[in-house]
Amino acid sequence: MLSRRPRPSPPDRSRSQGPSNDHFHGRRQTAKSGRDRNAINVGASTVTTRVEARATDVLFTVSDTGPGIVREDLPFMFDRYWRATATHYKGTGLGLSIAKGIVDTHRGQIWVESEIGTGTQFFFTLPR
DSSP, X not given: OOOOOOXXXXXXXXXXXXXXXXXXXXXXXXXXXXXXXXXHHTTOSOEEEEEEEOSSXXXXXXXXXXXXXXXXXXXXXXXXXXXOTTOOSOOOSOHHHHHHHHHHHTTOEEEEEEETTTEEEEEEEEEO
């Protein structure tokens, strides 16, 4: 005979000012892991993730030491299905677009800075 364990009660969020950190955790991980994967795919030898709590938001930074992205490509990085012509790895061109959708849904911002031969930095913020 199988015994049933009682389900734990959901956390009391009646005093909450919005979604809990648990709510954001999975989406932060999804947004961040896609960029980490991209950095490794382009040949970055080092990928560094940084998290900084600020007054009104939390800033996430993913930096790599890859080949960098040409300036002309930067405006298109978050477009659906867009891939740079010099890309040598497989993919659909959806990862950064999905990350942008997640960040936008939570009223954050996402952007990229890059320099050829130095590497790339992706940033995103989420409100506190």
